[in-house]
Every structure is written in C-alpha cells, then in structure tokens.
Amino acid sequence: xxxxxxxxxxxxxxxxxxxxxxxxxxxxxxxxxxxxPNGSGKSTxxxxxxxxDGYEVTAGSATLFGEDILExxxxxxxxxxxxxxxxxxxxxxxxxxxxFLRTAVNSQRKxxxxxxxxxxxxxxxxxxxxKSLKIDADMLKRPVNVGxxxxxxxxxxxxxxxxxxxxMCVLDETDSGLxxxxxxxxxxxxxxxxxxxxSFLVITHYQRLLDHIKPDVVHIMADGKIVKSGGPELALEVxxxxxxxxxxxxx
Amino acid sequence: xxxxNRKPIKKTAYVMPDVALPTGGAWxxxxxxxxxxxxxxxxxxxKRDEYWKYTDPTTLTSDxxxxxxxxxxxxERLFDDVDRVKVFFVDGIYNAEMxxxxxxxxxxxxTLETAGQADIHWASALYGVLETNGQRPVPRPLxxxxxxxxxxxxxxxxxxxxxxxxxxxxxxxxxxxxxTIHHTIKLEAGADLTILENGPAAARCNMVMEVDVAxxxxxxxxxxQGRDHERRxxxxxxxxxxxxxxxxxxxLTVNGVLTRNEAIIEFKGDDAHATVxxxxxGDGTFHHDDTVFITHDAVNCESRQVYxxxxxxxxxxxxxxxxxxxxxxxxxxxxxxxxxxxxxxNSTFQAKPELEIYADDVACSHGxxxxxxxxxxxxxxxxxxxxxGTAQDMLxxxxxxxxxxxxxxxxxxxxxxxxxxxWMARRQG
Numbered sequence: 094x095x096x097x098x099x100x101x102x103x104x105x106x107x108x109x110x111x112x113x114x115x116x117x118x119x120x121x122x123x124x125x126x127x128x129x130p131n132g133s134g135k136s137t138x139x140x141x142x143x144x145x146d147g148y149e150v151t152a153g154s155a156t157l158f159g160e161d162i163l164e165x166x167x168x169x170x171x172x173x174x175x176x177x178x179x180x181x182x183x184x185x186x187x188x189x190x191x192x193f194l195r196t197a198v199n200s201q202r203k204x205x206x207x208x209x210x211x212x213x214x215x216x217x218x219x220x221x222x223x224k225s226l227k228i229d230a231d232m233l234k235r236p237v238n239v240g241x242x243x244x245x246x247x248x249x250x251x252x253x254x255x256x257x258x259x260x261m262c263v264l265d266e267t268d269s270g271l272x273x274x275x276x277x278x279x280x281x282x283x284x285x286x287x288x289x290x291x292s293f294l295v296i297t298h299y300q301r302l303l304d305h306i307k308p309d310v311v312h313i314m315a316d317g318k319i320v321k322s323g324g325p326e327l328a329l330e331v332x333x334x335x336x337x338x339x340x341x342x343x344x
Numbered sequence: 345x346x347x348x349n350r351k352p353i354k355k356t357a358y359v360m361p362d363v364a365l366p367t368g369g370a371w372x373x374x375x376x377x378x379x380x381x382x383x384x385x386x387x388x389x390x391k392r393d394e395y396w397k398y399t400d401p402t403t404l405t406s407d408x409x410x411x412x413x414x415x416x417x418x419x420e421r422l423f424d425d426v427d428r429v430k431v432f433f434v435d436g437i438y439n440a441e442m443x444x445x446x447x448x449x450x451x452x453x454x455t456l457e458t459a460g461q462a463d464i465h466w467a468s469a470l471y472g473v474l475e476t477n478g479q480r481p482v483p484r485p486l487x488x489x490x491x492x493x494x495x496x497x498x499x500x501x502x503x504x505x506x507x508x509x510x511x512x513x514x515x516x517x518x519x520x521x522x523x524t525i526h527h528t529i530k531l532e533a534g535a536d537l538t539i540l541e542n543g544p545a546a547a548r549c550n551m552v553m554e555v556d557v558a559x560x561x562x563x564x565x566x567x568x569q570g571r572d573h574e575r576r577x578x579x580x581x582x583x584x585x586x587x588x589x590x591x592x593x594x595x596l597t598v599n600g601v602l603t604r605n606e607a608i609i610e611f612k613g614d615d616a617h618a619t620v621x622x623x624x625x626g627d628g629t630f631h632h633d634d635t636v637f638i639t640h641d642a643v644n645c646e647s648r649q650v651y652x653x654x655x656x657x658x659x660x661x662x663x664x665x666x667x668x669x670x671x672x673x674x675x676x677x678x679x680x681x682x683x684x685x686x687x688x689x690n691s692t693f694q695a696k697p698e699l700e701i702y703a704d705d706v707a708c709s710h711g712x713x714x715x716x717x718x719x720x721x722x723x724x725x726x727x728x729x730x731x732x733g734t735a736q737d738m739l740x741x742x743x744x745x746x747x748x749x750x751x752x753x754x755x756x757x758x759x760x761x762x763x764x765x766x767w768m769a770r771r772q773g
Contacts, residue, residue: 143723143727144723144726144727145723145727146719146723166726166732167723167726167727168726168727168728168729168730168731168732168735170727171726171727171728171729172729176727176728177727179724182724183720183721183723183724185721185724185725185739185742186742186746187739187741187742187743187745187746188725188738188739188741188742192738193725193728193730193738196730196734196738197725197728197729197730198729200728200729200730200731200734201728201729204729204731236742237724253728257728257729
C-alpha cells in the first residue's frame with residue numbers, strides 16, 4: 094500500500110538534512126509503528142507524507158498504491174486515501190467543527206467522483222461516530238479544536254479519521270498529552286477502524302500506546318533512518334532498555 | 345469641551361464646484377445655505393490633506409463622475425427573505441412605484457423632497473445639525489456639500505418599536521449617474537428601529553445619514569454596499585446617542601473601485617452603547633477606507649469598532665479610527681480592532697488607530713494587525729482533503745466572521761454570512 098524508498102529530506106529554511114534515506118513498506122491491513130528518540134525524523138516523515146510545506150525531498154520516493162504522492166497537493170493525497178492524525182491538532186477560530194468535517198468529507202467524495210453526502214446523511218453518520226468516541230454535540234458545534242482539552246483534540250482527530258475513512262492512516266504521537274483513560278479511548282477508536290484492509294503507521298515515543306494498538310511491525314528510527322525493524326517485542330525492548338542499547342548495537 | 349472653540353483646519357487653497365442650491369421650503373433652504381457656506385470654507389478634500397492621506401479623493405470631488413459599468417451579478421437581492429418596508433432608489437432617485445407605501449406603525453416616513461417643501465419641519469432640528477457638529481475637529485467637506493445639495497433621501501421619525509426594518513435598496517442603471525442622498529433619522533425615547541441598505545446606488549454616490557438616538561432608544565443598521573466593480577462611494581454616518589441608548593451599524597463591502605465610509609458618533613447621554621463594524625473583501629483596483637471618529641462626552645458609555653478587510657491582487661484597505669474621550673467622560677470603555685488579511689504580496693492595509701483621552705478613569709484599547717493567511721491552519725484543512733481555494737475561503741470567512749458577529753440580529757448576520765459564502769463559492773467555480 095505505502096512504500097517509501099530511500100527518502101531523503103532537507104528542511105528548506107535551515108538547509109538541514111532531516112531524513113537520510115528512509116525505507117518502509119506497509120502492506121494492506123498492516124499496522125506498523127515507528128519509534129525513536131527525539132529528533133530522529135519521525136514527525137518529519139509524517140509531515141512529508143501528508144505534504145506540509147517547508148521540506149525539500151532531495152532523493153527517494155513515496156508511493157501509495159503505486160502512485161507517487163510526493164508530487165500531489167495535500168488535498169489530493171487525502172483524496173487518494175492518506176490521513177495524518179496530527180500531534181498538535183490546529184485550532185481554527187471561526188470555522189465550526191461540523192462545517193469543517195462536512196466540507197472535508199464531501200470534498201474528498203467529490204474528488205473521487207462520488208456523490209456528496211446530504212446534510213441528513215452526514216449528520217446521522219457523524220452523530221453515531223462521535224458518540225462512540227464520547228464526543229458530545231457541543232464539541233461538534235464549537236470551532237475546530239478551539240477550547241478543546243488535549244484529549245478532546247486527539248479524539249477529534251480520530252473522529253475525522255472515522256468520517257473520512259482513509260486507506261492509510263498515519264498517527265503522529267497521538268498518545269502525547271493523553272492520560273491513560275484518554276489513550277485507551279483513542280486506541281479503541283483506532284482499533285474500531287482496523288478492518289483488515291486499512292493500514293496504519295503509528296509514530297510514538299512509548300510502548301504504552303502499542304499495548305492498545307497492536308503493531309505487526311515495529312521500526313526504530315534514528316538520525317533520519319530506520320535502523321532496525323522487528324516484531325512487537327522490539328517495542329518492549331525499547332521500553333525496558335531505552336534506545337541507547339539498540340543504537341549502540343546498530344552503530 | 346475639547347475642540348469646541350477650535351477653528352477647523354483651513355485649506356491653503358481649495359476647490360469648490362459651482363453649486364446651485366435646490367429649491368425648497370424655508371427650513372431646508374436655510375440648512376442648505378449654511379452647509380454650502382461651510383463646504384466653501386473648508387474646500388473640497390485633496391490628496392495632500394492629512395485626513396485623505398491614504399485615499400485619493402479626486403474622483404469623489406470631480407465635476408462629473410467617472411462612468412461605472414452596470415454589473416449584473418445574477419444574484420437574488422439581499423434581504424429578499426426579510427419582511428421589511430422596501431424603499432427603492434434608482435441611480436439615487438426615489439422610485440415610488442417600486443417602493444412599498446411609506447407606512448409602518450410607530451414610524452413616520454417621508455421623502456426629503458416632501459419634507460423639504462414644508463416651511464417648518466421637525467427635521468430642521470436634525471438635518472445638517474449632526475453633520476455640522478461632526479465637522480470639528482476634522483472638516484468633512486463632502487458631507488457638508490451633501491447637506492447643501494441633496495434632494496433625495498428619507499426623513500424618518502420612530503416613536504416606538506418598529507415591527508419591521510425599513511430597507512433602502514439602491515439600484516444602479518445609468519453608467520454616468522451621480523447620486524446625492526441624505527437620510528435624516530430620529531429615534532424618539534425608547535424607540536427601536538432597524539435600517540437595511542443594499543445596492544450600488546450609482547456610478548458615484550455621496551451619502552449622508554444623520555441618526556439621532558434619544559434616551560433608551562435602539563438603532564440597528566446593516567448595510568451591504570453594492571458589488572458593481574466600478575462604482576464609487578463616499579458615505580458619512582453621523583450619530584448622536586442619548587442616555588442608555590444603543591447604536592449598532594455593520595457594513596459589508598465586496599467590490600467597488602472606491603469606497604470611503606465615515607462614521608462619526610457622539611455620546612451625549614450616559615450609559616449608552618455604540619458598535620460600528622465592517623467586513624470587506626476586495627480585489628485588484630478595490631480601495632476601501634473606513635474612517636471612524638467616536639467622541640465620548642458622557643459617563644459610562646461603551647464603544648466598539650471592529651473592522652476586518654481581506655485584500656488581494658493589489659487591493660488597498662484603509663482604517664482611520666479615533667476615540668476621543670472628553671474631560672469628565674469617566675468609565676468610558678472604548679474598544680477598537682482593525683485587521684487586514686493580505687492574500688498576496690501586492691495588497692496593502694493601512695491603519696491609523698488613535699486614542700485621545702482627557703479623563704482618568706477609562707478603559708480604552710486598540711489593536712491593529714496585518715497578516716497573511718495562517719499556513720498551519722491551511723495545511724490542516726487541506727490535509728483533510730479540502731481544496732486549497734476552499735480552505736482559504738473558509739479561513740477568510742472565519743476572519744470576516746468576527747465583524748459579522750457584531751450584527752445583533754442572528755437572521756441578518758446569517759444572511760450576510762451566507763451571501764459571502766456563496767460569493768466565494770462562485771469564485772471558486
């Protein structure tokens with residue numbers, strides 16, 4: 094589904110190399126996790142995939158279903174089935190959450206040549222999905238993420254994911270800033286979307302989240318590269334011994 | 345009172361068009377003569393005047409208007425779904441056939457033409473009076489010229505709560521039309537009146553509205569200036585506020601090559617409230633100037649100025665806003681915000697916020713910002729599949745929304761918002 098080959102990325106403004114040849118292949122229905130110390134390039138990977146400005150791809154490729162997504166605008170990547178759950182969801186004053194969700198859903202449907210959802214259909218769906226994530230009507234009415242707690246913001250990300258039904262979900266440190274209960278709720282939301290076809294790339298510092306969202310493959314990223322890949326046991330190793338041992342081992 | 349004895353700034357040289365006063369009854373002739381004398385003394389505004397530093401008045405003072413092509417936007421007219429008394433002006437001339445009868449319970453409505461025929465009229469205590477008061481400390485010669493020459497407009501006196509708004513609809517049919525309209529509106533104590541205005545009016549329009557809001561009265565004003573690309577307009581709203589009264593005015597401006605909207609508001613009674621707000625969006629040759637002068641001369645009054653401008657492709661936005669707090673006007677709460685959103689590098693927003701305070705127990709704040717669209721928010725929206733243009737529109741509308749929210753009536757604010765939304769959607773194609 095998603096294939097990243099030798100991805101090399103510079104930060105445009107600082108002329109600094111962040112990614113130094115990332116290779117990653119995620120098959121249909123698979124859940125991969127990327128772990129790694131601060132500054133290893135985890136979040137950059139997610140931003141480059143989603144199409145954020147400010148990064149220059151100097152080499153390599155990223156394809157979704159064989160299509161080069163690095164050439165696409167962010168909205169085209171989204172319509173192609175890519176979704177990034179933000180580490181820091183953006184607050185947007187003056188744009189209602191509901192309006193935002195509906196515009197997003199219908200923009201994607203339109204881009205794919207599908208019929209737009211009617212107001213009634215949309216409302217029915219969003220209410221049901223919001224309920225399972227314990228998002229109340231008030232949160233739907235409020236401006237996007239404005240005045241939301243850390244947990245509410247992350248739940249709102251998962252709600253967007255549930256509404257947009259992407260094929261490839263990238264979760265950037267979705268566990269950051271969450272207490273145990275909130276993390277469980279978010280993880281349940283994610284697990285509900287696991288249907289054997291949809292794929293996930295879960296970026297996290299900690300093993301905790303992976304207790305709830307069980308990965309098939311765990312990658313360790315350091316200094317802009319994936320330095321080690323393995324099964325879920327790799328995450329436990331990190332939890333117990335930290336990154337130092339692994340990094341020393343691969344150095 | 346500060347300024348009361350100060351002479352208006354005299355021009356070193358001035359131009360004054362040859363003006364023949366219209367004929368009318370005794371009271372209005374007297375008002376016109378006085379206004380003409382003032383206008384002659386001040387001279388017409390010129391580019392070098394400090395007050396016109398950011399807006400070139402040449403095309404507003406020229407003998408003939410610059411022709412403006414008629415623009416048919418194929419939209420249904422604004423406020424069509426609002427129950428109201430419709431009064432039509434075609435190229436600045438009142439059209440009785442198109443208009444509803446001037447009947448509304450609790451409100452007397454007549455045309456300036458009719459009122460001007462009488463020798464004695466209550467309007468003599470108002471017509472040109474607030475305009476004259478508003479000439480100090482800064483002269484507003486185009487308003488004086490309007491008082492001297494206007495034959496069109498309405499004279500309205502509200503004695504109670506009006507059951508529905510009075511709506512002025514300004515049609516533009518002649519490419520060379522030059523309109524001068526003067527509305528005189530008096531709200532008696534406790535009255536409540538809403539005035540709606542929409543349409544381009546003429547190739548060039550000089551409009552004055554004088555509003556006297558007596559104690560405990562409430563005045564609401566929602567205006568959408570017509571979208572004809574080439575129209576020009578200079579408008580002045582002069583308001584005087586009595587005790588515990590309320591004045592709220594909102595203006596939407598989309599397109600029009602030149603607009604200068606002045607609001608001159610004076611608090612004369614304690615515990616009153618005034619809001620003036622504006623949202624504008626313009627492209628290319630669009631030039632839009634909001635000039636506000638609020639004088640607090642009473643205790644415990646609150647004023648709000650909220651102005652938002654979205655500009656692109658070389659459009660220019662101007663804001664000059666002043667709060668003057670007179671000695672003794674304690675507990676004044678003055679708020680002013682003006683913000684420009686520039687959608688590209690070619691557009692300009694000029695802001696000149698001013699506070700002048702002669703009382704010691706007041707809270708006045710002002711803020712002025714200019715910036716580009718928030719790229720982080722834009723990325724967030726596009727990453728959800730919302731096309732770049734649509735996302736930009738959503739953020740633009742959110743930005744203007746803060747001014748639109750100043751409209752008290754929710755139906756009217758929704759009408760304005762929906763109009764902007766549709767306009768933006770059409771531009772996206």
